[in-house]
Amino acid sequence: MGRIQLKKVTKRFGDVEVIPPLDLTIEDGEFTVFVGPSGCGKSTLLRLIAGLEDTSDGLIEIDDADATALPPSKRGLAMVFQSYALYPHMTVRKNIAFPMKMAGMDQAEQDRRIEAAAKALNLTDYLDRRPGQLSGGQRQRVAIGRAIVREPAAFLFDEPLSNLDAALRVGMRMEISELHKKLDTTMIYVTHDQVEAMTMADKIVVLQAGVIEQVGSPLELYRTPRNKFVAGFIGSPKMNFVEGPEAAKHGAHTIGVRPEHIDVVESGGEWHGTVGVAEHLGSDTFFHIHNTGLAETLTVRAIGDVKLNHGDTIHLSPRLEEMHKFGADGLRIG
Incomplete structure (x- = not known):
């Protein structure tokens, strides 16, 4: 079991309230x-759940039992940090075994768990190597293996991929997602990278200044963001926002249109502008459009390698059915 409930959980550092009273349920x-910009409180919230920070007010329940005052070792959770924190003089086997050895576990049970974790993480051939002989991705898998053998109620990941290069991050993202399917265990994952959030999560919690802005599945947040902040944070490249007369024409203070929902047309489009930088990715081309009279820059996604040059006039047609409308308070209209 791994159901975690936060009830009016609050965190203050002196007189500064970094997390106002917050309610959240994470199902087994x-x-x-947890996703949001730097300083939004996502890592602090994870540390509160882990017991590495004390709550100022509120309750943390794990499987319906009050864990608010329990030390980290008694919560049945396993945390994987951004830093691998491996012992360089120990083999992979001994690194993975370390928490079980400290708990005085029987050697036969240690061996069983090590073999199972190594198989799940494709580390069987590396058990007798030391961390210095491994790649960054392999070292991260060892750190995850050390968490797996504890057989926790939930795994807590604090930006575990930020030290890896882009290609390794994509690979490890898939490996952690596959691991979740295999283990069928609760996982809470902190990242500032909304692409990681969109591709990995069952449920995303978007935070800003310690406040939960929205909770939902990746597609719920993409399709129906509850406010302008969530709309601008979820999706890559980010949503275009337009104010003024064009927004008023659609009955809103601000309209938002994602780059993939603006079509490039030969002529007669509702909007037009001048092509600035074009990012040719093969499967897609991202155009950054100036002189539209709508916003400083509009970003438009076109399918394939579209041939338009810097300085060309471009005609655009936003898909009205995909347009998002926001009031002056930033909340979604309708």
């Missing part, structure tokens, strides 16, 4: 991602 077996 869910892959939940």
Whole structure:
């Protein structure tokens, strides 16, 4: 079991309230991602759940039992940090075994768990190597293996991929998602990277200044963001926002249109502008458009390798059915 409930959980550092009273339920077996900009409180919230920070007010329940005052070792959770924190003089086997050895576990049970974790993480051939002989991705898998053998109620990941290069991050993202399917255990994952959040999560929790802005599945947040902040944070490249007369024409203070929902047309489009930088990715081309009279820059996604040059005039047609409308308070209209 791994159901975690936060009830009016609050965190203050002196007189500064970094997390106002907050309610959240993470169901057993869910892959939940905390996402938001730097300083939004996502890592602090994870540390409160882990017991590495004390709550100022409120309750933390794990499987319906009050864990608010329990030390980290008694919560049945396993945390994987951004830093691998491996012992360089120990083999992979001994690194993975370390928490079980400290707990005085029987050697036969240690061996069983090590073999199972190594198989799940494709580390069987590396058990007798030391961390210095491994790649960054392999070292991260060892750190995850050390968490797996504890057989926790939930795994807590604090930006575990930020030290890896882009290609390794994509690979490890898939490996952690596959691991979640295999283990069917609750996982809470902190990241500032909304692409990681969108591709990995069952449920995303979007945070800003310690406040939960929205909770939902990746597609719920993409399709129906509850406010302008969530709309601008979820999706890559980010949503275009337009104010003024064009927004008023659609009955809103601000309209938002994602780059993939603006079509490039030969002529007669509702909007037009001048092509600035074009990012040719093969499967897609991203155009950054100036002189539209709508916003400083509009970003438009075109399918394939579209041939338009810097300085060309471009005609655009936003898909009205995909347009998002926001009031002056930033909240979604309708």
